[in-house]
Amino acid sequence: MEDKTIKAVPAIELKGISKSFGPVQANKNISISVAPGTIHGIIGENGAGKSTLMSILYGFYKADKGEIWIKGKKTEIPDSQAAIAAGIGMVFQHFKLVQNFTVLENIILGAEDGGLLQPSLAKARKTLAELAAEYELNVNPDAVIEEIGVGQQQRVEILKALYRQAEILILDEPTGVLTPAEADQLFRILHRLKDEGKTIILITHKLREIMEATDTVSVMRRGEMTATVKTSETSPEHLAELMVGRKVLLRVDKVPARPGKPILEIENLRVVDEKGVERVKGIDLTVRAGEILGIAGVAGNGQSELLEVLGGMRPGSGAIRLNGRALPLSGPGSDARARRAAHVAHVPEDRQREGLIMEFHAWENVAFGYHHDPAYQSGIFMNNAALRADTDRKIEKFDVRPADGWLAAKNFSGGNQQKIVVAREIERNPDLLLVGQPTRGVDIGAIEFIHKQIVALRDQGKAVLLVSVELEEIFGLADRIAVMFDGHIMGERLPHETDEKELGLLMAGVSGEAA
């Protein structure tokens, strides 16, 4: 529509793309135009239709209506081969690499010339050296994927796309698994690619990344493209408003904490997983009444196991005390039921696999973990009427939408699923609340609400242990921050005495003294 204003032929242009899945219209009449040699951001909440749009561009889905134009030429993209042929490269959120192959082998996978591997490998090695020199994308071609870090793995994904001569690179939530320092490196690479004339589409829900990295940004809401603006002419607040459709509070509003007596004391806690790998390597922590202790760290450094052992989902060794009373870490009395009896509530990291039974009605999920509560029993049967009444109360109080207790959990949006879990756990008025990734896959409106609930619990003098990979969330919520790396606590900081840079170093395993 407004492509007359852009002088050069757009690298990529979508005209009136629509796509429905049954009654759900994931994309409604979407048109964008991305100039070559720019970084274009696409931002929107979960379920806004970003991924659907990119899947159409990469040939996974076929649009019901609309056209794709690449470099001024109308292009059909029936499958991903056609996308690659058209010069589109995609870096997925979850990498598609073969773990026990080398970097080189992964790069030629699917792009081998002929039946013999050796010529392809030799050619790839040469190309890789050129690409590395051109874009400062250094990786050891002979390293095995499972032995290199996630930041490096992501570079391999980018190299894969470049090896296939991609001119347009699409990155889907690329920083989800990176430390802040790795994310900075990624953005440097992206700028370099841009300078060399590549076109980049960056899909994210993080406002900060959009502001830092992009030239133009499109906002999606409920399947529609609500605005396309120059990044330099907008602000995070404005973008958030465009995303949600109303004004939102990006900062968590809270008064300073007034920590009281220790509620949870952890001493030399160790966790060995099913494969015999030690995931938590002797940590000591204290969480006091009326404070939120935030555990920062890159995913996979033992935070999940820490939460699980505290929540009674797996055994550990060492000692934990709640209100001065020792809780068993293995054997009888160490399961999740005993933890709940000891007034420990748990909002788990993965609500779909742990916190909820997706096929159960909302009201059945409200009893989940608390199904022994006498209030829910009636003789030998469960008192479903009482349970449903309780559910209706919680739905109203936590503004769960749609307000229908008979709906299966899977039919709620991510944010409303999380509200059900949070309502169930917080309404138990626990002494200690364990929270893992409380706002993962949750829309901005619900994030605000969930954060408020957690702070309100703290203000009642309860202890909260928060695990999050989102530094913004840690800074916003935590009264004290502990950084976890490789099963160890690398250090504790107060939010106002530290910054993302220092935490980023700790998250990468550089100890406080060296930093």
Added chain:
Amino acid sequence: MDKMPQWADVVLIPLISLILAAILSALVILGIGEDPVAAVNMMVSGALGSTYGWGYTLYYATNFMFTGLAVAVAFHARLFNIGGEGQAMLGGLGVALVCLYVPWPHWSIALLAACGAAMLFGAIWAAIPAYLQARRGSHIVITTIMFNFIAAALLNYMLVNVMRPVGSMDPASARFAETVHLPTLHELLVPIGINFSKAAPANVSLLVAVLACVVVWALIWRTRLGYEIRAYGHSETGALYAGISPYKITMVAMLISGALAGLMAINNVMGEAERLVLNSTEGAGFIGIAVALMGRSHPFGVFLAAILFGFLYQGGAELALWTNIPRELIVVIQALVILFTGALDNMVRMPLEKIFLALRKGKA
């Protein structure tokens, strides 16, 4: 949003699958030069056209209700118990021991004791694979199927070497005493003025089976144990999160499943044969898998599916008796029904979901 209304899931899909299986069966019958319409008539009149036919249909259905419920309960905990056959055999052994070696004054007390013994023996037979699964991770499908063979061998040994009456050449136990004879439907219905066929084997066990359907329904959907079983079946990590012990649920679900399969013996051993014979289960344990699949693991669905399979069994037997259609073809028809209602479920489901979505879109 659900893709289609529940009634479509529970009623429409099995019905369409059934019709497809029937059409294919008709083609096969045509292929061997017989008349499918006549064959259907023969099956319907043979199985449902007389109280004699109904008596057999319901007798088979009783067996399938028990074994179908057994599979369904385990399914809810995502355990695939295909050892119903062996558990039912062991149930038969329990029933036979109780009926042969205790002088019962009245059939009703004997029935209660036989139920107890059948459930106990069936549960014990399921307990070993359950333990191996829960504690050692040995896959329950493998172990339960192996236990079918062990059960057959055990029964063979017991009948030939221990329970065979002196002088008999038949690998079977002695006949049970007259006092443990269970009333047939004929004997039950005569007092209220219905003249049900005397020769048909359907008996009071049918009422026990219907009762079992109700009890299983209440267990699964109304009790805390049922809640835990279903939660575990949907998500094992979820169960851990909620403090539900995977070990306990695996054991309890399998014990209940084995007990239900064992309970079948009050029908075929105590109600019909009135002695323990070799291969008394006649494959009912395996039919139970199809019944549970078709009944969507819901007791009411199991009830209906059991009657359908009872009809197929009895109608098929009539067909083999009175026409040139070989007995093997009956197995083909049954297999087609299982194939369409179980394995090819998605073939019907997906187009149907699309139709429902299109309809809804049209309305919206």
